[in-house]
Amino acid sequence: xxxxxxxxxxxxxxxxxxxxxxxxxxxxxxxRVTFSLERGKVLAIVGESAxxxxxxxxxxxxxxxxxxxxxxxxxxxxxxxxxxxxxxALTEKSDMLYQVRGGLISMIFQEPMTALSPVHxxxxxxxxxxxxxxxxxxxEAEKLAIEMIGKVGIPEPERRLQQYPHEFSxxxxxxxxxxxxxxxxxxxxxxxxxxxxLDVTIQAQILDLIKSLQRDLGTSVIFIxxxxxVVAQIADDVAVMYLGRLVEQATVREVLKDPLxxxxxxxxxxxxxxxxxxxxLPSIIGNVPSLTHLPAGCPFHxxxxxxxxxxxxxxxxxxxxxxxxxxxxxxxGARKFKGATTV
Amino acid sequence: xxxxxxxxxxKVKNFSKHFPIYSQGFGRQQIDVVKAVDNVxxxxxxxxxxxxxxxxxxxxxxxxxxxxxxLKPTNGEVIFRTNGKAIDLVKLTERQLKPLRTQMQMxxxxxxxxxxxxxxxxxxxxxxxxxxxxxxxKELIDRVDDMLVKVGMKxxxxxxxxxxxxxxxxxxxxxxxxxxxxxSLVVCxxxxxxxxxxxxxxxxxxxxxxxxxLNLTYIFVAHDLSVVRHISDRVAVMHQGKIVExxxxxxxxxxxxxxxxxMLLSAIPHPDPDVKLVFTPLSDPTDT
Numbered sequence: 319x320x321x322x323x324x325x326x327x328x329x330x331x332x333x334x335x336x337x338x339x340x341x342x343x344x345x346x347x348x349x350r351v352t353f354s355l356e357r358g359k360v361l362a363i364v365g366e367s368a369x370x371x372x373x374x375x376x377x378x379x380x381x382x383x384x385x386x387x388x389x390x391x392x393x394x395x396x397x398x399x400x401x402x403x404x405x406x407a408l409t410e411k412s413d414m415l416y417q418v419r420g421g422l423i424s425m426i427f428q429e430p431m432t433a434l435s436p437v438h439x440x441x442x443x444x445x446x447x448x449x450x451x452x453x454x455x456x457x458e459a460e461k462l463a464i465e466m467i468g469k470v471g472i473p474e475p476e477r478r479l480q481q482y483p484h485e486f487s488x489x490x491x492x493x494x495x496x497x498x499x500x501x502x503x504x505x506x507x508x509x510x511x512x513x514x515x516l517d518v519t520i521q522a523q524i525l526d527l528i529k530s531l532q533r534d535l536g537t538s539v540i541f542i543x544x545x546x547x548v549v550a551q552i553a554d555d556v557a558v559m560y561l562g563r564l565v566e567q568a569t570v571r572e573v574l575k576d577p578l579x580x581x582x583x584x585x586x587x588x589x590x591x592x593x594x595x596x597x598x599l600p601s602i603i604g605n606v607p608s609l610t611h612l613p614a615g616c617p618f619h620x621x622x623x624x625x626x627x628x629x630x631x632x633x634x635x636x637x638x639x640x641x642x643x644x645x646x647x648x649x650x651g652a653r654k655f656k657g658a659t660t661v
Numbered sequence: 662x663x664x665x666x667x668x669x670x671x672k673v674k675n676f677s678k679h680f681p682i683y684s685q686g687f688g689r690q691q692i693d694v695v696k697a698v699d700n701v702x703x704x705x706x707x708x709x710x711x712x713x714x715x716x717x718x719x720x721x722x723x724x725x726x727x728x729x730x731x732l733k734p735t736n737g738e739v740i741f742r743t744n745g746k747a748i749d750l751v752k753l754t755e756r757q758l759k760p761l762r763t764q765m766q767m768x769x770x771x772x773x774x775x776x777x778x779x780x781x782x783x784x785x786x787x788x789x790x791x792x793x794x795x796x797x798x799k800e801l802i803d804r805v806d807d808m809l810v811k812v813g814m815k816x817x818x819x820x821x822x823x824x825x826x827x828x829x830x831x832x833x834x835x836x837x838x839x840x841x842x843x844x845s846l847v848v849c850x851x852x853x854x855x856x857x858x859x860x861x862x863x864x865x866x867x868x869x870x871x872x873x874x875l876n877l878t879y880i881f882v883a884h885d886l887s888v889v890r891h892i893s894d895r896v897a898v899m900h901q902g903k904i905v906e907x908x909x910x911x912x913x914x915x916x917x918x919x920x921x922x923x924m925l926l927s928a929i930p931h932p933d934p935d936v937k938l939v940f941t942p943l944s945d946p947t948d949t
Binding site (some may be wrong): 570586601 | 716717733822825829858859860861862866869884886888891892927929931932933934935936937938940
C-alpha cells in the first residue's frame with residue numbers, strides 16, 4: 319500500500335501475528351494483519367466472536383498476556399509533533415510503554431462494571447489517570463476531571479465525582495469510562511465493544527457522545543464491534559476479520575453497500591432486515607471452525623458459497639490483495655477473476 | 662384479539678408480579694414494592710409468535726417466567742388452554758402444575774450456562790422425558806435421536822458433552838430439550854441474543870421451521886428489535902412493568918403510537934451509512 323506518502327497516518331500495523339501456546343499446539347489468533355489508521359478518522363474492526371478483533375486491539379497496547387505473545391509484525395505510532403514510536407520494540411516496563419498506555423493510546427472496555435474499581439470513587443479513578451500522565455497538581459487534576467465528566471454528559475459533576483461506580487447505571491458508568499479514557503487527550507482511542515452491554519436507547523446516546531467527542535478533540539478511533547448497524551453509524555473505514563485474518567478493508571459505504579468478500583456478503587445478508595416476515599433468513603452455512611482445526615487454503619472456504627474446488631481449498635491462506643479498482647480483499651476468487659495484485 | 666374465531670391458547674389478564682423490598686437489619690419490615698410486572702393483559706392464539714420487547718429492567722423476562730410459574734405471580738389470571746380445557750395457571754399448586762409442564766417449555770439465553778457440563782447431550786435432551794416418565798430405554802433413545810436430527814444435529818452427538826459444541830450447536834441442544842415433549846407453548850428468552858450473526862440466522866430459521874412443523878406458539882422475549890420484527894406476528898412493548906403498546910408487527914414498526922415505542926425504534930442503528938441515527942431520549946431520564 320502506497321499510503322504514508324499522502325495520508326496522515328497515526329497508527330500503522332504491519333503483518334501483526336499474535337500466537338497463543340496451548341496444549342493443542344501454537345494457535346495464531348491474529349495472522350498477518352495489516353492496516354493503518356488515519357488521523358482523526360474512525361476505523362471499525364468487525365467480526366464474529368473469536369475472530370481476533372480484541373486480540374488485535376490488546377496487542378496495540380501490548381496487553382497480550384502469557385501464553386499469548388506478539389510473534390511478528392510491527393506496530394508504529396506516529397504522535398503529533400513527536401518522533402514515531404515502535405510499540406512492538408518497547409520493552410515491558412519501559413517508561414515509554416507507560417506513556418503510550420493511557421497517555422497516547424487509551425482504551426474503552428466492553429463491560430463498564432469490570433473496567434472500574436468498585437472501591438475507589440469515580441473522581442479518584444479519573445484523577446489517577448491525569449496525575450500519571452500530566453504534570454499537574456491534585457487540585458488541577460480534580461478540576462480537569464470535573465470538566466471532563468461534564469463533557470461526557472453526566473449531570474452535577476462535582477457531586478458525582480465523590481460517588482462510587484455502583485451508584486451509577488450502566489450507561490452512566492460507560493460515560494465515566496469514556497471520560498477516563500479521553501481525559502489525557504490521547505492520539506488514539508481504542509473502543510472494544512463499548513456499547514454491546516447496553517440497551518439500544520443508551521447505545522444511541524453513547525454512540526452520539528463518542529462521535530461528538532471524537533470530532534471535538536480530533537481523536538482517532540479504532541472501534542471494535544460485531545454490530546454492523548453500529549458500524550454504519552460511527553465508522554469512516556471498516557476492516558472485516560475472520561478467524562484472525564483480515565478479509566476485507568474499505569470505506570464504510572463500500573463495505574456495507576458493495577461488499578466484495580463472500581464472508582462480508584454473507585454477514586450482511588444474514589442480518590434480519592427491517593422488513594417484516596421474510597420467508598427465511600439467508601445464513602452462512604456451518605459454524606466458525608476452531609483455530610486448532612483450521613481448514614487448508616482459505617479458512618472461509620468450507621462455508622463459502624463461491625468456493626472454487628482446487629483453488630480455495632489448497633495451499634496457504636490468501637493474502638490481502640488490491641483489486642484494479644483500489645479495493646482491498648483477501649479472496650482467491652478475487653485473484654482469479656478480477657486480476658488482483660499482491661500488496 | 663379473537664378475530665379469527667379461534668380460542669386463544671393463552672389468555673393473560675390483569676397479571677402482576679411484585680417484589681417486596683425489606684428494610685435492612687433486625688425486624689425486617691417491608692418498606693416498598695417493585696412492580697416488575699404490573700397489570701398486564703394479552704392473548705396469544707395457537708401457532709402465533711408474540712414478541713416481547715423492552716429495555717433491560719422493563720420486566721419482559723419476569724413476565725415470561727411468571728406466566729410459566731417459574732416465579733409465583735402476585736395476582737391476575739393466566740388461562741391456558743389444553744386438551745379443550747381452560748386452566749388458570751396462577752391458582753394451581755405445584756403438584757397440579759407438574760403434568761402441565763410438558764405443555765410449556767423455555768429456551769434460555771446463554772447456551773454456555775444453561776446446559777449441565779457433566780451430562781451428555783443425550784441425557785440433557787432426554788431428561789424431560791425421564792422426569793415425566795414418558796419414555797425409557799430404547800424408546801427414549803429413539804426419541805432423543807429423532808429430536809437431535811430435527812434440530813439439525815446428528816444422533817451420534819448423543820454421547821458427547823456440551824463443551825464439545827459451539828455456541829450455535831449448544832443452542833440447538835437447548836431447543837431439542839425444550840421441544841422433546843412436544844409442548845404447545847414455548848418461551849424463548851433472548852434465545853438468539855448470545856449468538857453470532859451468521860449462526861443467529863440459522864437458529865432463527867430453525868425456530869421458524871420447527872414452529873411450522875410442530876405447530877408451536879412462541880413468546881419471543883428479546884431486546885434486538887430487528888430479530889423480533891423478523892420472527893413475530895404481534896409485538897408487545899414493555900416499559901417499567903407495563904405493556905405500553907401491543908399490535909401487529911407491521912403496524913407497530915410502521916406506525917408506532919406510543920411515545921416510548923417511537924423512541925425505542927428510533928434508537929436502532931441501521932446497517933446503512935445513509936440512514937442516520939436520529940435519537941432523542943424521552944424527557945424523563947430514568948438513567949441515573
